[in-house]
Amino acid sequence: MATAQVVRSEWTKIRSVASTVWTLSTAVVVTIALGMLISALSKNEFDNLSQREKLSFDPTFISFAGTGLGQLAMIVFGVLVVSNEYSTGMIRASLAAVPKRGVFLFSKLAVATALVFVVGMATSFATFFLGQLMLGDLKASIGDDGVLRAVFGGGLYMTLIALFSMGVATMLRSPMLSLGILMPFFFLISNILGNVSATEKVGRFLPDQAGSKIMQVVTPVDDDTPYGPWGGLGIMALWVIAAVVGGYVLLKRRDAQ
Amino acid sequence: MIELEGLTKRYGEKVAVDHLTFTVRPGIVTGFLGPNGAGKSTTMRMILGLDHPTAGDVRIDGTHYERLQDPLTYIGALLEAKGVHPGRSAYNHLLWLAQSNGIPERRVREVLDEVGLTAVARKKAKGFSLGMGQRLGIAAALLGDPRILMFDEPVNGLDPEGIHWIRTLMKSLAQQGRTVFVSSHLMSEMALTADHLVVIGQGRLLADTSMAQFIERNSRSYVRVRSPQREALLDALHQAGVTAVDGPDGTLEVDGTPAGTIGELAAANGVVLHELSPQQASLEEAFMQLTAESVEYHAHAGTPLPPQQQQRQQQQWGESWRKG
Structure with a gap:
């Protein structure tokens, strides 16, 4: 009963600040628009591809090409939801109102995650269908083997990346510090580590590298990734759990400031 | 509560x-x-x-x-x-x-x-x-x-x-x-x-x-007396049963006796007075004195305070326990 009150209160918090709307709408627009653009470009380039590249051609995954950039807005959303509490000093009011810190944190994360889940799923399905529209006769169908899993997985991926950011922000508290670490990490570092052959074997266990496997339908030729789509999402989920547990432990132990 | x-x-x-x-x-x-x-x-x-x-x-x-x-x-x-x-x-x-x-x-x-x-x-x-x-x-x-x-x-x-x-x-x-x-x-x-x-x-x-007790204890009123014949004045006051304590710059401070009484005592004994003024220590002063002490005790734990400072403290904040 008390938890239901806190959930309601966290919902009021989240819907009453502008950052919720602009971060989530940026995520939606960027993911869809970039997905459509790259889908359209891929269609035009298809004939120039080598035989091998044609075999690896994955219309579902291509329509999700905007996720890499769109997820950055999801990360901003996740970071702000938590670190706003600290940057405004609101954390004191929040914990005075809800002194059970576990109830406070998990209600906040539950509300924000539920919102991201709805937005992420809608974005994922929209991205897929609009992307396929751009791909013309190269398109995949939602009924094809593994496609529904990939599209549903795309929504889960965005949800998990936001939740991971919330966990990290709970640990770091400062919005600047959290964004300063997460943004370059997911935009650059993780991609580099995952694609350079020297670090590839480690890099592919990073949350986004592992998690994005869920959006793949066609396994590239010569792919030796040691996990499947759900395995990859599971690895990502482990990262998320670690971040959230770390955040909870620190919140519990620290003074509220 | x-x-x-x-x-x-x-x-x-x-x-x-x-x-x-x-x-x-x-x-x-x-x-x-x-x-x-x-x-x-x-x-x-x-x-x-x-x-x-x-x-x-x-x-x-x-x-x-x-x-x-x-x-x-x-x-x-x-x-x-x-x-x-x-x-x-x-x-x-x-x-x-x-x-x-x-x-x-x-x-x-x-x-x-x-x-x-x-x-x-x-x-x-x-x-x-x-x-x-x-x-x-x-x-x-x-x-x-x-x-x-x-x-x-x-x-x-x-x-x-x-x-x-x-x-x-x-x-x-x-x-x-x-x-x-x-x-x-x-x-x-x-x-x-x-x-x-x-x-x-x-x-x-x-x-x-x-608060009432704090005010009673700390908004101390006293009379400041300055005289070139300090010893003679002290004797005169002592004989009349009035206690005076040392104030800053060689002054004396007298509690509980009106300025008029002190002036009359001085006149009767032929003591010259350069100053005879009723004083009121404000609560703000009392508070600052009280908290300043805590700072000093922390800063020089174990070291005795210089005598003049010690006196000041007794006169101002120590009022209640000095009178017992």
Whole structure:
């Protein structure tokens, strides 16, 4: 009963600040628009591809090409939801109102995650269908083997990346510090580590590298990734759990400031 | 009722709050006085369960804060840091607070009305003046209609009208039988509002006394006497049974004897007086003396104070125990 009150209160918090709307709408627009653009470009380039590249051609995954950039807005959303509490000093009011810190944190994360889940799923399905529209006769169908899993997985991926950011922000508290670490990490570092052959074997266990496997339908030729789509999402989920547990432990132990 | 028992907070080597034990009682305004950095805010944050005590215990109506069901209905607090998201409206700020503690939404409108913010309820908090922010903080404290209220430096940065409003509010809350605990670093402010006084310095309890008693003890009136014939004057006073103590710059200070009597005594004994003036030590002076001592004791623990300083202390703050 008390938890239901806190959930309601966290919902009021989240819907009453502008950052919720602009971060989530940026995520939606960027993911869809970039997905459509790259889908359209891929269609035009298809004939120039080598035989091998044609075999690896994955219309579902291509329509999700905007996720890499769109997820950055999801990360901003996740970071702000938590670190706003600290940057405004609101954390004191929040914990005075809800002194059970576990109830406070998990209600906040539950509300924000539920919102991201709805937005992420809608974005994922929209991205897929609009992307396929751009791909013309190269398109995949939602009924094809593994496609529904990939599209549903795309929504889960965005949800998990936001939740991971919330966990990290709970640990770091400062919005600047959290964004300063997460943004370059997911935009650059993780991609580099995952694609350079020297670090590839480690890099592919990073949350986004592992998690994005869920959006793949066609396994590239010569792919030796040691996990499947759900395995990859599971690895990502482990990262998320670690971040959230770390955040909870620190919140519990620290003074509220 | 708020009960502190041996409450201690250490940050590494530094002791912010040092074994505080006192009780804040209902029906009166209890002033929590200390210079900036004395540990007032830290103490208040520990009362609210925001900071974890290093040692000791604090209870609200006999219960630990984190065990209170809907704590805002027991104790409402205005903390120094406002804790309002600048992009959120006053109404929504109070609404989430109310919802978290199962307080009906109509209370939001009631408290906004009470603090006079109804007209700007839908405006974002970032446009609020310092005074409006303070009023919003007080609205949040009153939201759960709590029996205990705690205000950290409530008059800071307020205009005279706002200060007057807060003073009146605190008194009326106490008159309703509520516990009101208010911190300040200004003695003059406390003298106007508080019925009881808890003074801390460097985290340590320096006084826990009723305001009336504090005034009686500390707003000491005495007569300052200066004479070129100091010894002769001392003899004359001694014979008349009047005690004088050394004041600064070779003056003498006499308690409990009117200036006129001293003048007549001097005249009768043929002693020349260069000064004969009634003095009143202000509460502010008494407070500064009290807290300055705590600083000195910490700084020179074990080293005796220079004699003149020692004398000054005895004359000013040590009044009550010197007279016994």
